[in-house]
Amino acid sequence: MAVTPVDLTGKKILITGPTGQVALPVVEHFARIADVYALARFSKAEDRAVIEALGAKTLQADLADARSVMSIPDDFDYVLNFAVVKSGNFDYDLAANGEGIGYLMTRCKSAKAILHFSSTAVYEYDGLEPRKETDPLGDNHRVMFPTYSIAKIAAETVCRFVARQHQIPTTIARLSVPYGDNGGWMYFHMLMMKGGIPIEVHPDAPNYYNLLHADDYIAKIPYLLAAATPEVTTVNFGGSQRTSIEEWCAYISELTGFEPIFKNNPKAFGSLCIDTEKMHSLIGETAVDWKQGIKRQLEKLAPEVLINKQG
Structure with a gap:
């Protein structure tokens, strides 16, 4: 059954990975209607300036560092985790992606809902067969990004554990191929x-593949948040075509x-490509x-x- 989208107007929202191609349009959109905080390492001053120019507040933290994450506010209404690290160093990438979502959710455990963006790169290759949420996982992207698929799978596992441990309504959205006017x-x-x-x-x-335009993933975020449960809703997230x-x-x-x-x-x-049946039943088709x-x-x-x- 399709969910009723949450109203994010005026809500306090934390967005991680805000400077990336995927998250930047999300920051821009929701900063117009909500109290948006953007969390990143912000090693470049110009990145912080870009985010602040959009009307969002910046928080400097490294998700691989527990003390760093535990220093941020803990009173967000909603958390959108777009952060991803693919340095190729397994120790750091597993810490930043896997442990990082655990630190973040533990700190923000009072949130109404947390939306963690994963990837269809978690699936084992199976030719032209559309991937269902229940299909086998595998080290799909090893050739180009050695740590990526494994770190994404680890992050999902930690995400589910923390959500269930602290009863945090959570959705894991497995992104197909996001793109927009700013690239892809x-x-x-x-x-x-x-x-x-x-x-x-x-x-x-x-x-x-299932190309997912920024207009669509921005429009569907309130639905994905509404679909969150403490048992964790895991759903493919790509374009309907x-x-x-x-x-x-x-x-x-x-x-x-x-x-x-x-x-x-x-x-x-x-x-x-993805099987869209569960996605369509929860959040409808893309436009x-x-x-x-x-x-x-x-x-x-x-x-x-x-x-x-x-x-």
Whole structure:
């Protein structure tokens, strides 16, 4: 049964990982209507300035450091954890991603709900079969990001333990391929096409994913928070439309005239589309058509490459 979205107007919200491509539009949106705090290491002064210019307050902390996390306020209404570390160092990445969510939830255990963003990278590869929430997990992204899948799985495990231990309403959302007007995977593919750089794809084609536009993930956050329970709601989170690398590169070619060069590599990320049944039952379908989203992205980031203005 679909949930009724929570009203975040005027609420005190903590957002971690705020400077990243995925979370930055979330900070920008909710800072207009809520009391938003953005937590990061903020090693660059310019990053802090960007966040504060959006109207959010900044908190400097390292999720891998318990004392650092325990120094932040503990009275947030809602917590959105976008933070992710993929340095390649297992000790640090497991601490920052796995232990970090534990420290954060323990500190913020009085929150009405916590939304932890995981990844479909937790799933074991299984060809073109859409991944269900109950499907086997595996070290999916090892070739490119050695620690990523394992750290994400560890973070989910810690998240569930702390939620149940402290009875914190929690949702784990496994992101497919988030993107928006500020960037994403397909924008890098456009740059590769422009430069004549081969795009590596798994030979078990087509390579399917569920592109999730920023407009949609922002719109669905109040629903995901409403779906939170102390037993933890784990749900796939991607666009309702399934599309492939091959399809979106063909569309980029229509818009730009750049031709993709595909190079088969069995070690490349394979198809990782999601089963959307649980997502649709809880939070409904997404709204942004993937072609509309890609065209908007290029209009914003690289209008000079467009040859087909009507799209």
